[in-house]
Amino acid sequence: MRILRNLNKSVLMRALCLISGAFLGVASMSLASRAEPLHxxxxxxxxxxxxxxxxxxYVNPDAPQGGMIRLAEPGGFDSLKPWVLKGNAAWAIGVHVTETLMYRTLDEPFTLYGLLAQSVEVAPDRSWVEFTLRPEARFSDGSPVTVADVMWSYETLGTQGHPRYHGAWSKVAKMEQTGDRSLRFTFAENDRELAMLMGLRPVLKKAQWEGKDFAASGLEAPIGSGPYVVDRVDPGRMITFRRNPDYWGKDLAVNRGRNNLDVIRYDYFGDANAMFxxxxxxxxxVWRELSALKWDRDYHFPLIARGDAVKAEIPNGRPSGIMGLVMNTRNPLFADWRVRQAMIEAFNFRFINDTLNGGKDRRITSYFANSRLAMQPGPATGRVADLLAPFAADLPPGTLEGYALPEGSDRALDRAGLRRAIALLSDAGWTVQDGVLRDAQGRPFAFEILLNQSGTAMRTASETQQIADIYVQALRNLGMQARITLLDSAQFVQRTNEFQFDMTWYERALSLSPGNEQMLYWGSAAADQPGSRNWMGMKSPAAESVIAAMVASRTDADFTAAVQALDRILTAGRYVIPAGFSPVSRLAHAADLRYPAGTTPLYGDWPGFMPELWWQEAEK
Structure with missing residues (x-):
């Protein structure tokens, strides 16, 4: 984007700028447009x-430096560019190598503190935000981080990067340099979160990528300003990061007690069993155990018995998010909410949880369950009802009146749930003919459940397949023909990026401060945008309206009401068949690896917690 000059509106300042433009240049700013620099x-x-x-x-500011941590990842990788859609990237590049203007704390719902940026200024109505870079900020090759690097990064990511960057960039009316180390973003929409999002884009080195096809995947090691550099790469098998001894930001307050390990290594495995x-x-x-049953039953092996490894449970106060089987409404089979409700009725969570997890998981009751942002039981009231009222005629039943998932049965055959499912399917035009569920044209109810053979962030491949196997057996009682297809990680990513599935396993972590990213998850434009997270293909004017209200909210009460309204739309939309979640993370780790156990942050075991806060104790 071409740098635009911001000239004062007063006649006097115009004259001064004309006379001394060579001296003022892009740095001339109206005193009235300035705001107080903030940390x-x-x-x-x-x-x-x-x-x-x-x-x-939540850090140990006196944590010892040095040591190594080895982490396991499923599948493989063929790219070192996690900022583009193409390729299967090693995601940790964006964690350890590059930095953002601001750092997001794990102990507050949504608060940023200066990282590459020394200070931030913002308009009272948040119509613009301005950042001033730290003069000492450097890339790992020793070159300074400049305003030109920031501006190139933002424009390139917003136009050629992964679709997740496009939405916020489309709301930037103007990006301009305002001084040697400062730049300003002016926004085209009333969206208070944009000032925050502009602080969270990765800053890349312009000279490394300019003139190249940035949208292409590749194995060129990025030059970043972060605490680590890429050390060794064995594509698809292993990547290591080594702490940069000359890291420019090691003495910053936001970094004290963080980035303590000398080496961080990620090894890639074919499946979770090999990882374990x-x-x-x-x-x-370090091993993150996703099954409460296995946590209690299977941790008696020699490494634990000798005391060389220990178990830890880390609580959190974040929303449950959504996890389960998502139905692709682009497929006419799942376009009718009655069919989707029937699919939910046939999913006997109670029996599945008892069988596979000893009944230890909690059911996900809504997308923001386990938090104050969750929809409340019963009919919508107050501000929530007001937000939903204009769309009442088009909302599925239960959105306004109240919606709850079926209780299920402790037996494999949930007869009451299946009866309700049959009634709903009949209303939608499906009847059983010779043991097969068919529509009025005689076409069978047949579909594919797509699964990743490498597992997911929150479930192993064996767990998702066991869940799907039990579910398929239940669906046969309805005359449905469901088949399970297992794909390797690369094929799974390609098919889900292109929405080429009927039903698949779906996971979306949600924060205590949802905002613009919700449009990428549930917005109408995202439904047709390859690589978006709107896997269900929902197109809901009501959802987009409450998301707009959410990001424009000026008070916490209005924000909470908007999120609760969105939670109702998503949950009663019946797009996902919810599974269970755990309010704690279970980490087994080498005994000489430590974390600040007495000061667990609000978000708990969340990106930025492990390995960033961990350290290794020296041998005694």
Whole structure:
């Protein structure tokens, strides 16, 4: 984007600019347009940490430096560019190598503190935000991080990068350099979250990528300003990161107690069983156990018995998010809400949870369950009802009146649920003919359940397949013909990016401060945009309206009401058959690896927690 000059509107300043333009240039700014430089920015209210704080409250500021951590990842990778749609990228590049202007704390719903940016200024109505870079900020090759690097990164990501960057960029009316180390974003829409999002884009080195096909995948190691550099790469098998001893930001308050390990290594495995065996053998030093039943039953192997590894449970206060089987409404088979409700009725969560997990998981009751943002039981009231009222005629039953998932049965055959499912399918035009569920034209109810053979972030491949197997057996009682297809990670990513599935396993983590990303998850434009997270293909004017209200909210009460309204639309939309979740993370780890156990952040085991806050104790 061409840099635009911001000239003062007063006649006097115009004259001065004309006379001394060579001196003022892009740095000339109206005194009235300036705001107070801030050390941090919160979505609502003020940052919890004062200016001049010494360290984040959830770190060990005196953590020893050095050591190594080895982590396991499923599948493989063929790219080192996690910012583009093409390729299967090693995602950790974006965690350890590159940085953003601001750092998002894990202990507040949505608050940023300066990282590459020394300070931030924002308009009272958040119609613009301005960042001033730290003069000492450097890339790992020693070159300075400049305004030109930031502006090139934002424009390139917004136009050629992954679709997740496009939405916010489309709302930027103007990006301009306002000084040697400062730049300003002016927004085209009333969206208070945009000022925050502009602080969270990765800053890349312009000279490395300019003139190349940025949208292409590739194995060129990125040059970043972060605490680590890419050390060794064995595509598809292993990648290691080595701490940069000359890292420019090691003494910043936001970094004190973070990035303690010298080496971070990720090994890639074919499936979760191989990953777990590698942990038991000591080849991997941290293992995140997703099954509460296995956590209680299967951790008596020698590594634990000798005390060389220990178990830890890390609580959190974040929403459950959504996890389960998503139905692709682009397929006419799942376009009718009555059919989707029938599919939910046939999913006997109670029996599945008892059988596979000893009944230990909690049911996901809505997308923002386990938080104050969750929809409340019963009819919508107050501001929530007001937001939904204009769309009442088009909302599925239960959105306004109240919606709850079926209770299920402790037996494999949930007769009451199947009876309700049959009634709903009949209303939708489906009847059983010679044991097969068919429509009026005689076409069978047949579909594919697509699964990743490498598993997911929250479920192993064996668990998702076991869930799907039990579910398919139940569907046969309805005369449905469902088949399960297992794909390797690369094929699964390609097919889901292109929405080439009928039903698949779906996971979306949600924060305590949802905002613009919700349009990428549930917006109408995203439904037709390859690579978006709107896998269900929903197109809901009501959802888009409440998301707009959410990002424009000026008070926490209005924001909460908007999220609760969205939660109702999503849950009663019946797009996902919810599974269960755990309010704690279960991590087994080498005994010499430590984390600040007494000061667990609000988000718990969340991106930015492990390995960033961990350290290794030296041998005694």
């Amino acid at each position: 941090g920015l919160a979505m609502y209210g003020e940052p919890a940490l004062p200016k001049g704080f010494s360290a984040l409250p 065996e590698a942990f038991k053998a000591g080849e991997v030093t």
